[in-house]
Amino acid sequence: MRAISRSMIIAAVILVLIVVLGFYLVLKPGAPAPVITPTPVTTPTTPQTPITPTPTPTPVTPIVSKKDVLRVAIGIDLDTIDPHGQTTTVVFNVVRHVYETLVWYDEKGNVIPWLAERWEISPDGLTYTFYLRKGVKFHDGAEFDAYAVKANVDRWTDPTVRVPLRGQLPIKGAEVVDKYTVKIYFKEPYAPALRAIASYLLIASPKVIEKFGNQTITEAIGTGPYKFVSWEKGKKVVLEANEGYWGEKPYIKRIEWLIIPDATTRVAALLAKDVDFAYNLPPTDIDRVKTAGFQAVTPLSNRIIFIAILPKGPLADPKVRQALNYAVDKQAIIDYVLYGLGVDTNAPLPSHFFGYARMTPYDYNVEKARKLLAEAGYPQGFKVVLLHPTGRYLQDKQVAEAVQAYLSKIGVQVELRTMDWPSFVKEVTKPLEEKTYDMVLLGWGPLVADAHFTLHGQFHSKQAPPKGLAAAHYSNPEVDSLLEQAAREVDEAKRRELYRRAIEIIWQDAPWIFLYVQKWFYGSAANLKGFMVYIDGEQIFFHKAYFD
Amino acid sequence: MSLLNYTVYRLAQGFITFLGAFLLIFLFVRLLPGDPARLIAGPEALEEDIQRIRAHLGLDRPLYEQFITYMASLLRGDLGTSIKYGTPVLEEILARLPYTLALAFVAEALAVSVAVPLGVLAALKPRSLVSQLVSVLAVVGASLPVFWTGLMLIFIFSVELRLLPSSGAESPKHIILPSATLAFFLVGNLARITRAAVMESLSSNHVVTARAKGLSFNKILVRHVLRNSLIPILTVASVQLGALLGGAVVTETVFAWPGIGSLLIDSLFFRDYPLAQGVIMFTVGAFILINIVTDILYALVDPRVREILWKAA
Numbered sequence: 001m002r003a004i005s006r007s008m009i010i011a012a013v014i015l016v017l018i019v020v021l022g023f024y025l026v027l028k029p030g031a032p033a034p035v036i037t038p039t040p041v042t043t044p045t046t047p048q049t050p051i052t053p054t055p056t057p058t059p060v061t062p063i064v065s066k067k068d069v070l071r072v073a074i075g076i077d078l079d080t081i082d083p084h085g086q087t088t089t090v091v092f093n094v095v096r097h098v099y100e101t102l103v104w105y106d107e108k109g110n111v112i113p114w115l116a117e118r119w120e121i122s123p124d125g126l127t128y129t130f131y132l133r134k135g136v137k138f139h140d141g142a143e144f145d146a147y148a149v150k151a152n153v154d155r156w157t158d159p160t161v162r163v164p165l166r167g168q169l170p171i172k173g174a175e176v177v178d179k180y181t182v183k184i185y186f187k188e189p190y191a192p193a194l195r196a197i198a199s200y201l202l203i204a205s206p207k208v209i210e211k212f213g214n215q216t217i218t219e220a221i222g223t224g225p226y227k228f229v230s231w232e233k234g235k236k237v238v239l240e241a242n243e244g245y246w247g248e249k250p251y252i253k254r255i256e257w258l259i260i261p262d263a264t265t266r267v268a269a270l271l272a273k274d275v276d277f278a279y280n281l282p283p284t285d286i287d288r289v290k291t292a293g294f295q296a297v298t299p300l301s302n303r304i305i306f307i308a309i310l311p312k313g314p315l316a317d318p319k320v321r322q323a324l325n326y327a328v329d330k331q332a333i334i335d336y337v338l339y340g341l342g343v344d345t346n347a348p349l350p351s352h353f354f355g356y357a358r359m360t361p362y363d364y365n366v367e368k369a370r371k372l373l374a375e376a377g378y379p380q381g382f383k384v385v386l387l388h389p390t391g392r393y394l395q396d397k398q399v400a401e402a403v404q405a406y407l408s409k410i411g412v413q414v415e416l417r418t419m420d421w422p423s424f425v426k427e428v429t430k431p432l433e434e435k436t437y438d439m440v441l442l443g444w445g446p447l448v449a450d451a452h453f454t455l456h457g458q459f460h461s462k463q464a465p466p467k468g469l470a471a472a473h474y475s476n477p478e479v480d481s482l483l484e485q486a487a488r489e490v491d492e493a494k495r496r497e498l499y500r501r502a503i504e505i506i507w508q509d510a511p512w513i514f515l516y517v518q519k520w521f522y523g524s525a526a527n528l529k530g531f532m533v534y535i536d537g538e539q540i541f542f543h544k545a546y547f548d
Numbered sequence: 549m550s551l552l553n554y555t556v557y558r559l560a561q562g563f564i565t566f567l568g569a570f571l572l573i574f575l576f577v578r579l580l581p582g583d584p585a586r587l588i589a590g591p592e593a594l595e596e597d598i599q600r601i602r603a604h605l606g607l608d609r610p611l612y613e614q615f616i617t618y619m620a621s622l623l624r625g626d627l628g629t630s631i632k633y634g635t636p637v638l639e640e641i642l643a644r645l646p647y648t649l650a651l652a653f654v655a656e657a658l659a660v661s662v663a664v665p666l667g668v669l670a671a672l673k674p675r676s677l678v679s680q681l682v683s684v685l686a687v688v689g690a691s692l693p694v695f696w697t698g699l700m701l702i703f704i705f706s707v708e709l710r711l712l713p714s715s716g717a718e719s720p721k722h723i724i725l726p727s728a729t730l731a732f733f734l735v736g737n738l739a740r741i742t743r744a745a746v747m748e749s750l751s752s753n754h755v756v757t758a759r760a761k762g763l764s765f766n767k768i769l770v771r772h773v774l775r776n777s778l779i780p781i782l783t784v785a786s787v788q789l790g791a792l793l794g795g796a797v798v799t800e801t802v803f804a805w806p807g808i809g810s811l812l813i814d815s816l817f818f819r820d821y822p823l824a825q826g827v828i829m830f831t832v833g834a835f836i837l838i839n840i841v842t843d844i845l846y847a848l849v850d851p852r853v854r855e856i857l858w859k860a861a
Contacts, residue, residue, distance in 0.1 A: 010680065011687035018692065018700070077814065079588075079632045087590050162604050162634070167594035216634040233633070233643055234806030234814075235717055260715050260804040264699055269714045272706040422582025422819050429586065446592050457592055467595045 065546035066527070068253035072542075073260045073269050073278040077234050082217040083202035084156050084163045089447060090279065093539035094257055097239055098139075099202035099222035102130050102149070103194055109352050109449050109535045111194045115144065115203060115223065125189030125490040128197075132180040136246045138205035139227045146182040150174040151206040153184060160214040168448070169196040189488040191495055192450040195354070199448045225250045225543045234259055251530070251546040267523070270294060276525040276547075277540070283339040283394055289523045297522040299537035300343055302350055303445030304454065305393055307386065307403065307513040308471035310438050314382045321510035323372035325362035328406045332364070334516055337398050342516035348454065348506055350517045352535060355451025355486070355499035359507040362514065369410045381411020387427065388441035390418045394518055400441050403513065414439075429465045432473050442471050443518065449535055451499045456483050459506055472511035479505050555844060562836040569832045573825045574615060577816075583607075584631045584819040605631055618822075627829075628822030632815065637826035640811065647717055648807035651800070652792035654723055655730035660785055663735045667742025667781075668774070671750060682743055686736030698729045698802035715804040726803040730796055734788050741784045745777035752776070778849050786842040793838070794831035 078091045083099050086092050102116040113119075116130040136144035153174035155161055172185040186193060205221040212218070220228035225247065226239035237257040241250045258275060260266045263282045270278040271292055281289065290296050309315050309324065334342040345351045346361045373379060384407075388400035397418065404414040417437060419427060428440055446453030457463055460483050463470035479502050486498035507514075520538060524531070531545040585602040586593070602608045606617070618628060627637040670679035705725060706714035713722050749755060750773055758768045797809035804810075808827055815823035847854040 011684040011691075014684060014688050015691055018688070021700075080634055082634070085634070087588060087593070159600075162601065164589045164597055164601055165593060166600070167597040218635075232806070233640065234810055235804075258716055258804065259806070261801050261810060262695075262715075262804070265702065265715050265802055265804060268699070268702045268707050272702075272710060272714045274706065274714045274716070421817065422580065422587060425586055426581040426583060429583075444592065453592065469592070 063251050063530070063546050065251040067547040068251070070252045070255045070277070070528070070542060070545065070547075071275040072255060072257050073266045073275040074257055075259075075261055075263065075266065075280050077259045078231060078237060080216060081220040081228065081231065082162075083152070083204040083220075083222070084161065085216060086200070086202065087164045089445075089536065089538045092447070093534075093541075094237055094239075095202065095220060095222075095228075096224070096539070097226040097255065097542065098220045098224045098228045099204060100224050101198050101201055101203065102132075103198045105195075105198055105449075105535045107532070107535065109354070111198055114198075119194075121194075121490065123490075125191070125193075125488070126186050128184045128186070128193060129177070130182050130184065132182065133246065134180055136223050137244060138207075138221055138223050139242060140205050140207055140221045142205045142207050142221075144203070144223050145179050146176040147179075148206045149182045149184075149203060150176050151209045152201065152203050155209055155214075156201065158214055162216065165200060165447075168453075169193075169200045189490060191487055191489055192354075192448055192452045195448045195450050226255060229254075248544065250543055252542060255542055270523045270525075273525070276528050277531070278523045279520075279540075281521045281523050283341045283521055286339050286341070286521055293526055295524040295526060295528070297524055297533065297540075298341060298519045299522075299533045300350065300352065301445060301518050301520050301537040302353075302447070302449055303393070303443045303518045303538075304345070304349055305342070305396075305399070305441070305443045305515045305518050306348070307439050307441050307515065308458075309511055309513065310432065310435060310440075311473055311475075311511070312432070312438065313384075314376070314378050315384070315438055317376045318509050319372050319376040320378065321513075322362070323369040323376070323410065324407065324412070324513050325510050326365045326372065327369035327410045327412070328403055328513055328515075329364035330514075330516055333399055333402050337395050337402050338516070338518075341394055341519040341521055343519065344516050346514075347503055348458070348512060348514060349451055349503075350449070350454075352537075353449045353451050353454065354492075355455070355496055357496075357500040357503050359503065362510075366409055373410055373412075379411075381413065383413045383415065384438040385415045385417055385436070386439045386441065387417050387419070387424070387437040389421055389424050392421055392424075393441075393443045394521075396441060396443075399515070403441075425469075428471055429469060431466050432464070439513070440471055445518075445536075445538075447536065451503075452483075452487055455499065455502060455506075456487065459483065459502070459511070474506070474509070474511040476505060476509065551844070551847065554847065555840075558840045558843060562840050565836055566829075566833060570825075570829060573828045573832070574618070577821050577824050577828070578611065580816075580819065582819045584821065587818055588631065627826045630815070630823040631820040632818045632823065633820075637822050640823060641808065641826055641830055644806055644808050644811050647805060648793060648796075648800075648809065650723060651726055651730070651796060651805060651807055652789060655727040655734070655792060655796075656785060656789045658727055658731040659734035659738055659788070660781075662731065663738035664742050664781065666735075667739040668746050668769075670739065670743040671746035674747065679743070682736070682739045686740045689733050689736035692733075694729060694733055694796070694798045695802050697732055698726070698799055701725045701729055702802075715802075717805055722803075722805075726796075726799050726805050729799050729803075730792065738781070738784055738788070741780050742777065745780045746773055749773045749776040775849065779846060779853070782842060782845060782849070786838050786845075790835040790838040793834040 074090055076090055078094060079088060081095055086095065100115050102114060103111050104114040106112045115133055115136065117133050118131050120129045132146060138144060153171055156163055156166065157171055157173060170187050170190060172187045175183045177183055203222065204217065208217055208219050208221045225242055225245045227242045229238040229240050231237045236259060239255045241253045260269055263280065266278040267281050267285045269275045286296055309321050314320050330344045334340065334344060346358050347356060349356055373381065386400055388396055390397045400416055404416055407414050444454055444458055458470050459474045459479055460470065461475035461480050464473045482498050482502040486495050489495040489498060527548040529546055529548050532541040534541060585598045585605065585607060588601055589598050606614060621628060630637050630640055633640060666678065666682055670682045673679060702714045702725065705712045712725055716722055755768060755772050758772055797813055800807045800809040812824065812827040815827060
């Protein structure tokens with residue numbers, strides 16, 4: 001018996017030692033207090049340039065990469081390499097090294113020529129004519145021309161093909177004018193059309209389309225700088241440089257995308273130099289990565305994080321909702337909870353989106369919040385339930401807890417509730433009267449950087465659940481009409497103005513606690529240069545990357 | 549009754565268990581709240597797109613109809629098509645299977661080859677350091693969460709020492725850390741069971757008799773003690789192996805090991821019903837099979853069991 005109790009003590013001591021050693025290893029170089037990494041405050045009036053650590057090199061001598069295999073860690077496996085079956089940003093990111101689009105974005109978010117050299121839009125906004133680049137070849141040798149574009153458009157519109165995001169690009173059809181001219185028709189005027197074409201319409205080889213018909217395409221053949229080599233599910237995707245690329249040839253010969261689901265393991269893989277670049281790392285590791293001599297890449301994303309307030313009980317009063325906005329210190333949340341990985345854009349959308357307009361901030365002001373609550377008839381506050389996901393967005397649970405603490409200062413008692421993601425989505429899509437919560441923390445990150453996708457998706461009354469996912473069940477006929485007009489307006493200046501007016505009304509009505517736009521945190525080897533951070537802040541392109 | 553008859557009998561029994569489990573799996577997977585169509589399209593998608601996907605996947609039809617369709621295709625040997633990947637479920641499982649098998653067997657072999665000698669030594673000298681080590685290992689191994697052990701090993705051997713790769717499954721080297729993590733968890737328990745079993749047979753009558761006869765100690769140990777201790781060791785090791793074949797979910801996630809476990813988690817988070825039920829059915833099947841094999845092994849190593857089991861059958 002004595003032996004056993006002695007061994008129990010030894011076991012306990014060893015456990016304590018292991019735990020202490022573990023904390024040391026995992027958390028060193030330990031941040032004693034939450035570290036405030038001063039993030040450059042961008043002037044929100046100008047379209048925001050993604051923060052790229054290295055400006056695109058303009059070398060005098062041609063670049064020779066010291067190493068020609070690049071290993072990249074991503075957190076999720078691909079679901080499909082079908083060009084028209086894409087839905088997930090990271091997957092888009094990988095396959096977009098293989099497939100290209102007619103037009104693309106520059107670093108400021110302007111639409112630029114790509115596979116199409118120029119285009120014309122008919123005055124009624126229904127017909128887009130594209131003049132295509134000549135001499136471009138697919139990886140299988142097929143020629144890129146108007147027929148290839150038509151084959152892709154036909155597949156996009158074919159109802160028997162699984163195209164999850166078809167509704168985001170409501171094309172009617174395509175017509176070949178001559179070998180290098182193609183017309184794309186829309187059902188109705190659709191202002192974000194060019195941006196949506198740049199985001200969604202990946203062009204695959206007509207031979208592959210013919211081969212697979214309406215079945216899921218499992219051979220990725222495009223015109224891009226990289227050729228698809230292999231995909232081992234749950235393990236890795238391999239791409240190889242396309243020597244016959246029409247544009248500037250890539251420096252890196254081979255890219256291996258390794259699927260590493262656990263974020264801490266991705267950090268470890270980067271630190272151990274098993275990978276050269278790692279996506280989506282935990283904010284808590286930002287200092288560790290920097291001190292170890294790696295680049296911390298923190299681009300601004302397309303995703304705005306907010307707390308949608310349901311219009312019921314005390315929360316139906318706009319004064320109460322404004323009070324909640326004054327009661328939360330967003331900057332403190334960004335600095336201390338997010339480790340600087342967020343930006344307050346003072347609007348219900350990211351500042352680099354088309355249609356962005358800056359509003360007067362709801363500055364942190366407890367007195368004003370209390371006063372507004374008292375005016376609304378709730379000087380003692382009330383109770384609410386706040387639903388939040390866990391692990392879906394950066395520090396989501398911790399942010400919800402911070403909001404809970406802030407609201408308690410004005411007498412609003414918040415009960416937190418969480419669910420796994422599918423159940424969470426199910427709960428949020430229930431009709432208003434079936435909902436068991438009052439507020440929900442949510443993120444909204446359209447693939448297209450255009451106000452339409454954020455504002456229409458979140459504030460048009462027709463998008464309220466169960467039909468859509470407009471989480472606040474916001475309903476304002478004036479906003480509805482402004483958003484509808486803006487979606488059809490072809491004149492960019494007029495369109496901007498319509499969005500500005502809609503945003504002003506929304507800002508006053510405060511159907512959200514407006515929080516922040518999330519930044520991503522990626523880690524990169526110190527000598528990896530020339531990669532491009534896409535305008536959405538999530539995708540990284542290695543077309544021109546090289547090792548110094 | 550012969551060994552063959554017994555095997556057939558147990559297989560038939562296993563098949564019935566499997567059918568029952570299958571019905572439960574089909575229902576339970578679908579009882580989880582959530583809509584795969586919306587998860588595919590993403591929260592930002594439009595309602596019309598989601599409706600279309602739902603119809604495309606046949607999820608808009610009543611449950612019994614889905615069940616009949618599924619059963620019909622199952623009879624043709626078709627496990628259905630994954631909602632997420634759009635490829636046959638069987639293909640997905642078979643692609644991941646070698647990884648899970650490799651990890652499970654290597655980890656279990658590692659655990660057994662450390663635990664059994666340790667347990668025997670501990671039993672021979674109950675008051676020694678080795679014996680205490682076994683108790684300590686049992687407590688420490690079982691108390692440390694696997695993800696913690698895994699991360700620790702990664703930080704020590706990959707980040708600090710740069711000896712082993714941190715994650716992935718590219719070379720034989722890659723299996724060392726994940727299997728060590730699992731073995732660390734399993735070793736203590738197995739060693740304790742071995743110690744208890746060996747101690748018990750050491751004090752049993754036939755061993756005392758053998759000693760009295762003057763047989764050499766080594767001979768007694770191998771022929772009389774170890775053989776009699778095999779059953780409990782076999783039981784624990786096979787249960788452990790069965791659990792590992794179901795996919796060491798946490799270990800696979802931490803080490804980015806592309807096995808069945810991470811596939812299951814993925815499919816459940818995506819509400820990929822056909823894939824999830826395919827993986828769970830595989831797991832259940834593997835567990836049932838391992839149980840049957842273990843029972844047969846009992847019969848092979850122990851004539852007394854042979855008597856009892858076959859009579860019962």
